[in-house]
Amino acid sequence: xxxxxxxxxxxxxxxxxxxxxxxxxxxxxxxxxxxxxxxxxxxxxxxxxxxxxxxxxxxxxxxxxxxxxxxxxxxxxxxxxxxxxxxxxxx
Amino acid sequence: xxxxxxxxxxxxxxxxxxxxxxxxxxxxxxxxxxxxxxxxxxxxxxxxxxxxxxxxxxxxxxxxxxxxxxxxxxxxxxxxxxxxxxxxxxxxxxxxxxxxxxxxxxxxxxxxxxxxxxxxxxxxxxxxxxxxxxxxxxxxxxxxxxxxxxxxxxxxxxxxxxxxxxxxxxxxxxxxxxxxxxxxxxxxxxxxxxxxxxxxxxxxxxxxxxxxxxxxxxxxxxxxxxxxxxxxxxxxxxxxxxxxxxxxxxxxxxxxxxxxxxxxxxxxxxxxxxxxxxxxxxxxxxxxxxxxxxxxxxxxxxxxxxxxxxxxxxxxxxxxxxxxxxxxxxxxxxxxxxxxxxxxxxxxxxxxxxxxxxxx
Numbered sequence: 001x002x003x004x005x006x007x008x009x010x011x012x013x014x015x016x017x018x019x020x021x022x023x024x025x026x027x028x029x030x031x032x033x034x035x036x037x038x039x040x041x042x043x044x045x046x047x048x049x050x051x052x053x054x055x056x057x058x059x060x061x062x063x064x065x066x067x068x069x070x071x072x073x074x075x076x077x078x079x080x081x082x083x084x085x086x087x088x089x090x091x
Numbered sequence: 092x093x094x095x096x097x098x099x100x101x102x103x104x105x106x107x108x109x110x111x112x113x114x115x116x117x118x119x120x121x122x123x124x125x126x127x128x129x130x131x132x133x134x135x136x137x138x139x140x141x142x143x144x145x146x147x148x149x150x151x152x153x154x155x156x157x158x159x160x161x162x163x164x165x166x167x168x169x170x171x172x173x174x175x176x177x178x179x180x181x182x183x184x185x186x187x188x189x190x191x192x193x194x195x196x197x198x199x200x201x202x203x204x205x206x207x208x209x210x211x212x213x214x215x216x217x218x219x220x221x222x223x224x225x226x227x228x229x230x231x232x233x234x235x236x237x238x239x240x241x242x243x244x245x246x247x248x249x250x251x252x253x254x255x256x257x258x259x260x261x262x263x264x265x266x267x268x269x270x271x272x273x274x275x276x277x278x279x280x281x282x283x284x285x286x287x288x289x290x291x292x293x294x295x296x297x298x299x300x301x302x303x304x305x306x307x308x309x310x311x312x313x314x315x316x317x318x319x320x321x322x323x324x325x326x327x328x329x330x331x332x333x334x335x336x337x338x339x340x341x342x343x344x345x346x347x348x349x350x351x352x353x354x355x356x357x358x359x360x361x362x363x364x365x366x367x368x369x370x371x372x373x374x375x376x377x378x379x380x381x382x383x384x385x386x387x388x389x390x391x392x393x394x395x396x397x398x399x400x401x402x403x404x405x406x407x408x409x410x411x412x413x414x415x416x417x418x419x420x421x422x423x424x425x426x427x428x429x430x431x432x433x434x435x436x437x438x439x440x441x442x443x444x445x446x447x448x449x450x451x
Contacts, residue, residue, distance in 0.1 A: 013242055014242060016179060016203065018151065022101050022149030031203075034103055
Protein backbone atom coordinates (compact mmCIF):
# COMPACT_ATOMS: atom_id res chain seq x y z
CA UNK A 1 0.00 0.00 0.00
CA UNK A 2 1.28 3.48 -0.78
CA UNK A 3 -0.08 6.98 -0.42
CA UNK A 4 -1.84 8.49 -3.44
CA UNK A 5 -1.98 12.27 -4.07
CA UNK A 6 -5.75 12.24 -3.35
CA UNK A 7 -5.47 10.43 -0.02
CA UNK A 8 -6.25 12.31 3.17
CA UNK A 9 -3.63 11.08 5.63
CA UNK A 10 -4.19 11.27 9.37
CA UNK A 11 -2.56 9.97 12.52
CA UNK A 12 -4.48 7.04 13.97
CA UNK A 13 -5.62 7.06 17.59
CA UNK A 14 -2.64 6.21 19.74
CA UNK A 15 -0.21 8.14 17.56
CA UNK A 16 0.45 11.77 18.42
CA UNK A 17 2.76 14.58 17.40
CA UNK A 18 3.93 16.58 20.37
CA UNK A 19 6.45 19.28 21.14
CA UNK A 20 8.77 18.82 24.09
CA UNK A 21 11.36 21.48 24.79
CA UNK A 22 13.61 19.28 26.94
CA UNK A 23 13.76 16.64 24.20
CA UNK A 24 14.69 19.27 21.67
CA UNK A 25 11.55 19.68 19.62
CA UNK A 26 8.87 17.69 17.84
CA UNK A 27 8.35 13.98 18.40
CA UNK A 28 5.85 11.42 17.16
CA UNK A 29 4.59 9.24 20.00
CA UNK A 30 3.23 5.75 19.47
CA UNK A 31 2.74 2.65 21.63
CA UNK A 32 6.12 2.01 23.32
CA UNK A 33 7.83 4.04 20.61
CA UNK A 34 9.11 7.58 20.12
CA UNK A 35 10.31 9.09 16.83
CA UNK A 36 12.03 12.41 16.48
CA UNK A 37 10.29 14.53 13.86
CA UNK A 38 13.04 16.95 12.98
CA UNK A 39 12.67 19.97 10.70
CA UNK A 40 10.51 19.23 7.67
CA UNK A 41 9.14 16.00 9.15
CA UNK A 42 7.13 17.83 11.81
CA UNK A 43 5.77 20.24 9.17
CA UNK A 44 4.50 17.26 7.17
CA UNK A 45 3.05 15.35 10.12
CA UNK A 46 1.35 18.50 11.47
CA UNK A 47 -0.66 18.68 8.25
CA UNK A 48 -1.87 15.06 8.41
CA UNK A 49 -5.22 15.96 9.93
CA UNK A 50 -7.48 13.80 7.78
CA UNK A 51 -8.86 16.99 6.19
CA UNK A 52 -6.22 17.82 3.61
CA UNK A 53 -5.22 15.64 0.66
CA UNK A 54 -1.56 14.89 -0.05
CA UNK A 55 -1.83 17.30 -3.01
CA UNK A 56 -3.08 20.06 -0.75
CA UNK A 57 -0.41 19.36 1.86
CA UNK A 58 2.27 19.59 -0.83
CA UNK A 59 0.79 22.84 -2.19
CA UNK A 60 0.78 24.31 1.29
CA UNK A 61 4.38 23.27 1.99
CA UNK A 62 5.61 24.51 -1.40
CA UNK A 63 4.00 27.88 -0.69
CA UNK A 64 5.05 28.13 2.96
CA UNK A 65 8.67 27.19 2.30
CA UNK A 66 8.91 28.63 -1.18
CA UNK A 67 10.30 25.35 -2.54
CA UNK A 68 9.82 23.42 -5.79
CA UNK A 69 6.57 21.44 -5.69
CA UNK A 70 7.95 18.39 -7.44
CA UNK A 71 10.72 17.86 -4.91
CA UNK A 72 8.33 18.37 -2.01
CA UNK A 73 5.93 15.81 -3.47
CA UNK A 74 8.77 13.28 -3.64
CA UNK A 75 9.83 13.95 -0.04
CA UNK A 76 6.29 13.96 1.34
CA UNK A 77 5.32 10.75 -0.45
CA UNK A 78 8.46 8.98 0.75
CA UNK A 79 7.90 10.06 4.31
CA UNK A 80 4.19 9.21 4.39
CA UNK A 81 4.87 5.78 2.89
CA UNK A 82 7.42 5.22 5.63
CA UNK A 83 4.87 6.19 8.30
CA UNK A 84 2.23 3.99 6.68
CA UNK A 85 4.61 1.03 6.72
CA UNK A 86 5.19 1.58 10.46
CA UNK A 87 1.40 1.88 11.01
CA UNK A 88 1.85 5.44 12.22
CA UNK A 89 -0.50 6.78 9.56
CA UNK A 90 -3.99 6.08 8.24
CA UNK A 91 -5.35 6.92 4.80
CA UNK B 92 35.93 11.17 28.20
CA UNK B 93 33.70 8.73 29.92
CA UNK B 94 32.95 10.86 32.95
CA UNK B 95 29.36 11.36 34.07
CA UNK B 96 28.04 14.07 31.77
CA UNK B 97 27.58 17.57 33.17
CA UNK B 98 23.91 17.30 32.49
CA UNK B 99 22.22 13.94 32.87
CA UNK B 100 20.38 12.60 29.82
CA UNK B 101 16.66 13.40 29.75
CA UNK B 102 14.21 10.59 30.54
CA UNK B 103 11.63 9.51 27.97
CA UNK B 104 9.32 7.40 30.08
CA UNK B 105 7.82 7.45 33.56
CA UNK B 106 6.34 4.37 35.20
CA UNK B 107 3.67 5.61 37.58
CA UNK B 108 2.90 2.89 40.12
CA UNK B 109 -0.40 4.42 41.19
CA UNK B 110 -1.03 1.75 43.82
CA UNK B 111 0.34 -1.59 44.90
CA UNK B 112 -3.18 -2.87 45.53
CA UNK B 113 -4.24 -5.57 43.10
CA UNK B 114 -6.91 -8.27 43.19
CA UNK B 115 -4.58 -10.68 41.39
CA UNK B 116 -1.80 -12.59 43.08
CA UNK B 117 0.56 -13.41 40.19
CA UNK B 118 3.62 -15.16 41.62
CA UNK B 119 5.96 -13.15 39.34
CA UNK B 120 4.60 -9.72 40.23
CA UNK B 121 7.15 -6.96 39.63
CA UNK B 122 6.10 -5.06 42.75
CA UNK B 123 8.46 -5.26 45.71
CA UNK B 124 7.94 -7.91 48.41
CA UNK B 125 7.11 -5.11 50.84
CA UNK B 126 3.97 -3.70 49.22
CA UNK B 127 3.14 -0.09 50.00
CA UNK B 128 -0.16 0.41 51.87
CA UNK B 129 -3.11 2.42 50.58
CA UNK B 130 -2.77 4.99 53.38
CA UNK B 131 0.57 6.21 52.00
CA UNK B 132 -0.53 6.65 48.38
CA UNK B 133 -0.04 10.00 46.64
CA UNK B 134 -3.24 11.97 46.04
CA UNK B 135 -4.59 13.12 42.68
CA UNK B 136 -3.13 16.62 42.90
CA UNK B 137 0.36 15.34 43.67
CA UNK B 138 0.27 12.98 40.68
CA UNK B 139 -0.85 15.91 38.51
CA UNK B 140 2.14 17.93 39.72
CA UNK B 141 4.47 14.99 39.09
CA UNK B 142 3.17 14.73 35.51
CA UNK B 143 3.74 18.44 34.87
CA UNK B 144 7.26 18.19 36.26
CA UNK B 145 7.88 15.05 34.23
CA UNK B 146 6.86 16.71 30.96
CA UNK B 147 9.12 19.68 31.73
CA UNK B 148 11.96 17.24 32.41
CA UNK B 149 11.53 15.66 28.97
CA UNK B 150 9.29 12.68 29.74
CA UNK B 151 7.08 11.88 26.75
CA UNK B 152 5.22 8.77 27.83
CA UNK B 153 3.66 7.85 31.15
CA UNK B 154 2.82 4.26 31.96
CA UNK B 155 -0.08 4.19 34.41
CA UNK B 156 0.53 1.00 36.29
CA UNK B 157 0.36 -0.60 39.72
CA UNK B 158 -0.62 -2.99 41.26
CA UNK B 159 -3.85 -2.64 39.41
CA UNK B 160 -4.34 1.02 38.46
CA UNK B 161 -8.10 0.35 38.31
CA UNK B 162 -8.00 0.07 42.10
CA UNK B 163 -7.59 3.87 42.22
CA UNK B 164 -10.98 5.59 42.32
CA UNK B 165 -9.41 8.68 40.76
CA UNK B 166 -7.87 6.86 37.78
CA UNK B 167 -9.86 8.98 35.31
CA UNK B 168 -8.69 12.23 36.94
CA UNK B 169 -5.11 10.97 37.05
CA UNK B 170 -5.25 10.00 33.37
CA UNK B 171 -6.72 13.38 32.49
CA UNK B 172 -3.93 15.13 34.40
CA UNK B 173 -1.27 13.15 32.53
CA UNK B 174 -2.94 13.95 29.22
CA UNK B 175 -3.24 17.63 30.12
CA UNK B 176 0.48 17.67 30.95
CA UNK B 177 1.07 16.67 27.32
CA UNK B 178 2.15 13.13 28.10
CA UNK B 179 1.33 10.06 26.03
CA UNK B 180 -0.76 7.89 28.36
CA UNK B 181 -0.39 4.13 28.48
CA UNK B 182 -2.62 2.15 30.83
CA UNK B 183 -1.07 -1.10 32.06
CA UNK B 184 -3.83 -3.20 33.54
CA UNK B 185 -4.95 -6.71 34.45
CA UNK B 186 -8.43 -5.61 33.22
CA UNK B 187 -9.91 -6.55 36.59
CA UNK B 188 -11.67 -3.58 38.14
CA UNK B 189 -12.07 -1.39 35.07
CA UNK B 190 -15.72 -1.25 34.08
CA UNK B 191 -17.16 -0.32 30.69
CA UNK B 192 -18.29 3.02 32.18
CA UNK B 193 -14.86 3.79 33.63
CA UNK B 194 -13.19 2.87 30.38
CA UNK B 195 -15.40 5.24 28.38
CA UNK B 196 -14.31 8.03 30.73
CA UNK B 197 -10.66 7.04 30.35
CA UNK B 198 -11.07 7.21 26.60
CA UNK B 199 -12.58 10.69 26.89
CA UNK B 200 -9.70 11.71 29.15
CA UNK B 201 -7.35 11.12 26.22
CA UNK B 202 -6.00 7.66 26.95
CA UNK B 203 -3.59 6.78 24.12
CA UNK B 204 -2.79 3.10 24.55
CA UNK B 205 -3.76 0.11 26.67
CA UNK B 206 -1.73 -2.90 27.69
CA UNK B 207 -3.63 -5.86 29.12
CA UNK B 208 -1.78 -8.71 30.77
CA UNK B 209 -2.80 -12.30 30.18
CA UNK B 210 -1.70 -15.13 32.40
CA UNK B 211 -2.35 -18.00 29.96
CA UNK B 212 -4.32 -18.88 26.84
CA UNK B 213 -6.98 -20.90 28.66
CA UNK B 214 -9.23 -19.65 31.44
CA UNK B 215 -8.59 -22.33 34.10
CA UNK B 216 -4.84 -22.16 33.90
CA UNK B 217 -4.82 -18.35 33.59
CA UNK B 218 -6.99 -17.96 36.69
CA UNK B 219 -4.83 -20.42 38.60
CA UNK B 220 -1.67 -18.47 37.78
CA UNK B 221 -3.34 -15.17 38.68
CA UNK B 222 -4.72 -16.67 41.89
CA UNK B 223 -8.08 -15.08 41.03
CA UNK B 224 -11.13 -16.88 39.73
CA UNK B 225 -12.75 -15.08 36.79
CA UNK B 226 -9.77 -12.89 35.89
CA UNK B 227 -9.45 -14.33 32.39
CA UNK B 228 -13.04 -13.52 31.42
CA UNK B 229 -12.46 -9.87 32.27
CA UNK B 230 -9.65 -9.54 29.74
CA UNK B 231 -11.93 -10.28 26.85
CA UNK B 232 -14.51 -7.77 28.04
CA UNK B 233 -12.02 -4.93 28.46
CA UNK B 234 -10.16 -5.72 25.23
CA UNK B 235 -13.47 -5.37 23.39
CA UNK B 236 -14.00 -1.90 24.90
CA UNK B 237 -10.45 -0.82 24.05
CA UNK B 238 -10.79 -1.73 20.37
CA UNK B 239 -14.34 -0.36 20.21
CA UNK B 240 -12.95 3.03 21.23
CA UNK B 241 -10.27 2.69 18.54
CA UNK B 242 -7.45 2.71 21.08
CA UNK B 243 -4.44 0.54 20.20
CA UNK B 244 -4.11 -2.56 22.36
CA UNK B 245 -1.04 -4.49 23.41
CA UNK B 246 -1.31 -7.88 25.05
CA UNK B 247 1.40 -8.66 27.57
CA UNK B 248 1.86 -12.41 27.98
CA UNK B 249 4.14 -13.23 30.88
CA UNK B 250 5.85 -16.53 30.13
CA UNK B 251 7.18 -19.19 32.50
CA UNK B 252 7.29 -22.96 32.84
CA UNK B 253 3.53 -23.49 33.13
CA UNK B 254 2.60 -21.55 29.98
CA UNK B 255 5.72 -21.21 27.82
CA UNK B 256 4.58 -24.06 25.58
CA UNK B 257 1.46 -22.01 24.73
CA UNK B 258 3.17 -19.25 22.74
CA UNK B 259 1.09 -20.06 19.64
CA UNK B 260 -2.17 -19.95 21.57
CA UNK B 261 -1.16 -16.73 23.35
CA UNK B 262 -0.49 -14.98 20.05
CA UNK B 263 -3.75 -16.38 18.62
CA UNK B 264 -5.55 -15.00 21.67
CA UNK B 265 -3.90 -11.59 21.24
CA UNK B 266 -5.05 -11.54 17.63
CA UNK B 267 -8.58 -12.57 18.60
CA UNK B 268 -8.66 -9.77 21.19
CA UNK B 269 -7.77 -7.25 18.48
CA UNK B 270 -4.26 -6.43 19.69
CA UNK B 271 -1.81 -4.81 17.30
CA UNK B 272 1.12 -5.83 19.43
CA UNK B 273 1.92 -8.71 21.76
CA UNK B 274 4.81 -8.95 24.18
CA UNK B 275 6.12 -12.41 24.88
CA UNK B 276 7.52 -11.34 28.21
CA UNK B 277 9.59 -14.00 29.90
CA UNK B 278 9.52 -13.68 33.67
CA UNK B 279 12.36 -11.64 35.10
CA UNK B 280 13.52 -12.93 38.43
CA UNK B 281 13.24 -10.11 40.93
CA UNK B 282 11.03 -9.71 43.96
CA UNK B 283 8.09 -12.12 43.87
CA UNK B 284 9.44 -13.96 40.85
CA UNK B 285 12.77 -14.51 42.59
CA UNK B 286 10.83 -16.01 45.50
CA UNK B 287 9.03 -18.33 43.04
CA UNK B 288 11.98 -18.97 40.74
CA UNK B 289 12.04 -22.75 41.15
CA UNK B 290 8.31 -22.92 40.38
CA UNK B 291 8.49 -20.59 37.38
CA UNK B 292 11.79 -21.41 35.65
CA UNK B 293 11.33 -22.99 32.21
CA UNK B 294 13.65 -25.70 30.90
CA UNK B 295 16.20 -24.96 28.20
CA UNK B 296 14.26 -27.15 25.76
CA UNK B 297 11.10 -25.14 26.47
CA UNK B 298 12.93 -21.87 25.88
CA UNK B 299 14.36 -23.09 22.58
CA UNK B 300 10.92 -24.22 21.41
CA UNK B 301 9.44 -20.85 22.42
CA UNK B 302 12.14 -18.94 20.52
CA UNK B 303 11.49 -20.87 17.31
CA UNK B 304 7.73 -20.58 17.80
CA UNK B 305 8.07 -16.80 17.97
CA UNK B 306 10.16 -16.74 14.79
CA UNK B 307 7.57 -18.80 12.92
CA UNK B 308 4.69 -16.69 14.25
CA UNK B 309 6.40 -13.49 13.19
CA UNK B 310 6.62 -14.77 9.62
CA UNK B 311 3.06 -16.07 9.69
CA UNK B 312 1.48 -12.87 11.06
CA UNK B 313 3.74 -10.26 9.47
CA UNK B 314 1.77 -7.03 9.02
CA UNK B 315 -1.09 -8.18 11.29
CA UNK B 316 0.50 -8.08 14.70
CA UNK B 317 3.89 -7.07 16.06
CA UNK B 318 5.43 -9.76 18.26
CA UNK B 319 8.03 -8.45 20.71
CA UNK B 320 10.05 -11.00 22.63
CA UNK B 321 13.38 -11.23 24.36
CA UNK B 322 15.38 -14.27 25.37
CA UNK B 323 14.79 -15.03 29.03
CA UNK B 324 17.67 -13.84 31.18
CA UNK B 325 18.91 -17.10 32.64
CA UNK B 326 19.31 -18.63 29.19
CA UNK B 327 20.98 -15.64 27.56
CA UNK B 328 24.71 -15.07 26.89
CA UNK B 329 24.52 -11.30 26.97
CA UNK B 330 22.69 -9.22 29.55
CA UNK B 331 19.84 -6.90 28.69
CA UNK B 332 20.42 -3.15 28.78
CA UNK B 333 18.21 -2.94 31.84
CA UNK B 334 15.85 0.08 31.65
CA UNK B 335 18.05 1.29 28.78
CA UNK B 336 20.77 2.18 31.28
CA UNK B 337 20.42 3.32 34.90
CA UNK B 338 19.05 6.86 35.21
CA UNK B 339 19.26 7.32 31.48
CA UNK B 340 15.85 6.86 29.86
CA UNK B 341 13.22 6.19 32.48
CA UNK B 342 12.15 6.57 36.05
CA UNK B 343 9.62 4.99 38.35
CA UNK B 344 7.44 6.68 40.96
CA UNK B 345 6.09 4.37 43.66
CA UNK B 346 2.57 4.72 45.16
CA UNK B 347 3.97 6.72 48.08
CA UNK B 348 6.08 8.99 45.85
CA UNK B 349 9.56 7.46 46.06
CA UNK B 350 11.42 7.90 42.78
CA UNK B 351 13.39 4.86 41.62
CA UNK B 352 15.63 4.28 38.59
CA UNK B 353 13.79 0.96 38.06
CA UNK B 354 10.93 -0.84 39.74
CA UNK B 355 13.22 -3.29 41.55
CA UNK B 356 15.82 -0.74 42.69
CA UNK B 357 14.76 -0.95 46.32
CA UNK B 358 16.12 -4.49 46.40
CA UNK B 359 19.65 -2.99 46.36
CA UNK B 360 20.65 -2.11 49.92
CA UNK B 361 22.20 1.25 50.71
CA UNK B 362 20.56 3.32 47.99
CA UNK B 363 18.83 6.52 49.07
CA UNK B 364 15.65 7.38 47.20
CA UNK B 365 14.14 10.84 47.25
CA UNK B 366 10.40 11.44 47.35
CA UNK B 367 8.28 13.71 45.13
CA UNK B 368 6.67 15.08 48.29
CA UNK B 369 9.99 16.66 49.27
CA UNK B 370 11.85 17.25 45.98
CA UNK B 371 11.08 18.40 42.46
CA UNK B 372 11.31 15.59 39.92
CA UNK B 373 14.14 17.26 37.96
CA UNK B 374 16.17 17.63 41.15
CA UNK B 375 15.62 13.96 41.93
CA UNK B 376 16.62 12.90 38.41
CA UNK B 377 19.76 15.05 38.37
CA UNK B 378 20.94 14.86 41.96
CA UNK B 379 19.39 12.09 44.07
CA UNK B 380 21.93 9.54 45.32
CA UNK B 381 20.05 6.55 43.89
CA UNK B 382 20.12 7.97 40.35
CA UNK B 383 23.79 8.96 40.59
CA UNK B 384 24.82 5.55 41.96
CA UNK B 385 25.00 3.72 38.62
CA UNK B 386 24.45 6.42 36.01
CA UNK B 387 26.98 6.34 33.18
CA UNK B 388 29.92 3.93 33.31
CA UNK B 389 32.20 5.30 36.06
CA UNK B 390 30.93 2.80 38.64
CA UNK B 391 31.88 -0.22 36.54
CA UNK B 392 34.41 -2.89 37.43
CA UNK B 393 36.05 -5.36 35.09
CA UNK B 394 35.11 -7.02 32.81
CA UNK B 395 32.55 -4.24 32.12
CA UNK B 396 34.91 -1.29 32.47
CA UNK B 397 37.00 -2.13 29.39
CA UNK B 398 34.21 -3.90 27.49
CA UNK B 399 33.29 -2.51 24.04
CA UNK B 400 29.62 -3.14 24.89
CA UNK B 401 29.75 -1.09 28.10
CA UNK B 402 27.64 1.67 26.58
CA UNK B 403 25.28 -0.74 24.87
CA UNK B 404 24.16 -2.91 27.76
CA UNK B 405 25.53 -0.83 30.67
CA UNK B 406 26.71 -3.99 32.40
CA UNK B 407 23.19 -5.43 32.46
CA UNK B 408 20.92 -5.22 35.45
CA UNK B 409 22.15 -3.85 38.79
CA UNK B 410 19.37 -5.55 40.75
CA UNK B 411 20.18 -8.91 39.21
CA UNK B 412 23.92 -8.42 39.79
CA UNK B 413 23.17 -7.80 43.46
CA UNK B 414 20.61 -10.59 43.80
CA UNK B 415 22.94 -13.22 42.36
CA UNK B 416 26.43 -12.05 43.38
CA UNK B 417 25.82 -9.82 46.40
CA UNK B 418 27.59 -6.95 44.62
CA UNK B 419 25.46 -4.38 42.80
CA UNK B 420 28.56 -3.17 40.88
CA UNK B 421 29.36 -6.58 39.50
CA UNK B 422 28.78 -7.54 35.88
CA UNK B 423 25.27 -8.94 35.51
CA UNK B 424 26.02 -12.69 35.75
CA UNK B 425 23.78 -13.30 32.74
CA UNK B 426 26.79 -12.07 30.72
CA UNK B 427 29.02 -14.93 29.60
CA UNK B 428 32.04 -12.76 30.53
CA UNK B 429 30.98 -12.59 34.17
CA UNK B 430 33.05 -14.80 36.50
CA UNK B 431 29.69 -15.82 38.01
CA UNK B 432 28.06 -16.81 34.72
CA UNK B 433 28.04 -20.54 35.56
CA UNK B 434 25.83 -19.75 38.54
CA UNK B 435 23.03 -18.61 36.25
CA UNK B 436 23.00 -21.93 34.43
CA UNK B 437 23.06 -23.81 37.72
CA UNK B 438 20.17 -21.77 39.12
CA UNK B 439 18.13 -22.40 35.98
CA UNK B 440 18.42 -26.12 36.76
CA UNK B 441 16.92 -25.63 40.22
CA UNK B 442 13.30 -26.29 39.36
CA UNK B 443 10.68 -27.61 41.73
CA UNK B 444 7.03 -28.60 41.38
CA UNK B 445 5.69 -26.71 44.36
CA UNK B 446 2.70 -24.44 44.91
CA UNK B 447 3.26 -20.79 43.99
CA UNK B 448 3.81 -18.31 46.72
CA UNK B 449 1.23 -15.81 45.56
CA UNK B 450 1.80 -12.11 45.83
CA UNK B 451 -0.43 -10.90 48.64
